[in-house]
Amino acid sequence: MSRADESAEIRILPSELADQIAAGEVVERPSSVVKELVENALDAGARRITVDIERGGQGLIRISDDGAGIPPDQLPLAVTRHATSKIASFHDLMRVASFGFRGEALASIASVSRLTITSRAGRDEAYALDVEHGRLGEVRPAALAKGTVVEIRDLFANVPARLKFLKTEATEARRCHEVVARMALAHLDTGFVISSGGRSLFRFTAGQTLLARLAVLWPPAICEGLMEIDRARDGMRLSGLAGNPLKAQARPDRMLFFVNGRPVQDRLLASAAREAYKGRLLAREYPQLTLFLELDPLEVDVNVHPAKLEVRFRDEQAVFRLVRQALADALDASAPAGYALAPRGIPEAGRAADKKGLFGYARRGEATQPDRPSEFLRAPADRPSSLDLPAHQPLAQRAKFSPYQDFSTHAQTSPQNDRPPQSASAPRRDPEIFPERTAAPSLHGMRYLGQIEATYLLLALPDGSLGILDQHAAHERVLYAAMRERGTSGQSMPLALPIEMRLHPSQAARLGEAWQELRSLGFGLSADADLLRITSTPPSLTAGAAREYVEAALSGQSGSLEDLWVLLSCKTALKAGTPLARDEALGLIEAWLAAPGRENCPHGRPTLVRLSAADLERLFKRR
Missing domain, CATH: 3.30.565.10 (Histidine kinase-like ATPase, C-terminal domain)
Incomplete structure (x- = not known):
């Protein structure tokens, strides 16, 4: 019993x-x-x-x-x-x-x-x-x-x-x-x-600012890049400070949320913040932020946890939208309008910490002074110190470069490349929407110096610094921007022979959810029991890449159309180890400069690493 x-x-x-x-x-x-x-x-x-x-x-x-x-x-x-x-x-x-x-x-x-x-x-x-x-x-x-x-x-x-x-x-x-x-x-x-x-x-001490108190708790390198958040909407107000994506960390312990002054551990707020930083962080990175949400007490239930650590909102959608949009707008506003790459450093005492953009770059129109650049890296005086790209202009009009450019031509003739010709499997072009570059590139004061390890492009930046551009990450950003601009047009190229895939039961279950998204991207699909046929693909994908892409989509690696775009851009982008002719490299750089959010690839990795003259002098122990 x-x-x-x-x-x-x-x-x-x-x-x-x-x-x-x-x-x-x-x-x-x-x-x-x-x-x-x-x-x-x-x-x-x-x-x-x-x-x-x-x-x-x-x-x-x-x-x-x-x-x-x-x-x-x-x-x-x-x-x-x-x-x-x-x-x-x-x-x-x-x-x-x-x-x-x-x-x-x-x-x-x-x-x-x-x-x-x-x-x-x-x-x-x-x-x-x-x-x-x-x-x-x-x-x-x-x-x-x-x-x-x-x-x-x-x-x-x-x-x-x-x-x-x-x-x-x-x-x-x-x-x-x-x-x-x-x-x-x-x-x-x-x-x-x-x-x-x-x-x-x-x-x-009483009367301190939020930044002053955070400076006691967080390292100076984090505090100097904090952005101010202040947004009111639908009877709610969000305020506080949010951190630089480049200084994110592997733990979420510096994501602090307060509701009507009460510290809370809320998954909704954390999810909204992560969504705002999406594309700027790696999968396992977390931003540093301190956010205060103020709303009518009737709109929030604080009596759902014995220790009052959790809350429940009456209108969760409105709260989510406010947090996500306020952070996303602040991130967009603080990102450099053009790569007028000013030297990083701690602001002088008494100067406003927000004089620099989110990544330590001077904002458009602000003068910059490099840290004693050497003559070897100094840009000519007649070159502009700001890149000042026109905002909100379609990518195809700003960059005369096809995001889906065929990079196999140089690969077949380069003496550094010992791989077989790739013309049969090279990405296809979409010349109507993304015409190739025909005029001299507009690099806005940058100078292309060459390629190393068939992976990184070296640039002399306008302020005299050295930039190292990851060609795969840059091309990913260009492709992702092109897909977002072109949206779900459904353009596709038919295949001579359909690709057949046997589906696992879990993949078959996932197919129903992903069907419409895949079709809108340009995949022609037909299904019969556990057999899937791919009859056409987006113009940018080879048959092999298309199969990999669909398998990844059906395995649950992507949960939204945005995720599918990220995955597609990664599958399509030129890989590390691909030699580029000078014209190809210049075209890629020009297209990358025209792409919104170019400071990061869609996964959140940085596309460009910058070494100032002072950095180089330290590396060579000249100072």
């Missing part, structure tokens, strides 16, 4: 046990205690909060504030479950404007620790209350000038099983610091001091 079949008497849990169960939901580790107590201090109107911890928070957590304080007759109520001053009716619960509102935090913390609250409200004398593992002591007089001090000692001492799940003291201390730092970012008018083991770690 199972235990579930045994009859058992239903009983009300003892208050001590109920408090410990509640503590398991609210108090997971020392950082949870710090979070709840700092939020209480903010709700009390504190303008200065001091956080002291010892032994990673297991020995001592002390939170001191200069807030409104608690009257002596209400101190016992403060550590009673479901007792709160922050809501009084269901209407208040629907429009929560404070951090704490459940009335569980102090009672839960007191049930698994030795807690002392000392508080002074207004002109009253200060009083203190001791609570040991849920058992209340007597309210007694105490000494305190203003506000409230909460001390937590011996956390989890009465539940040793919980101690086994804690990390090292250093790790727990770091988590406590991170919690306070996040709260400090959201409350710039409040000063914070954080110390551990008697040593001051962080100090945030």
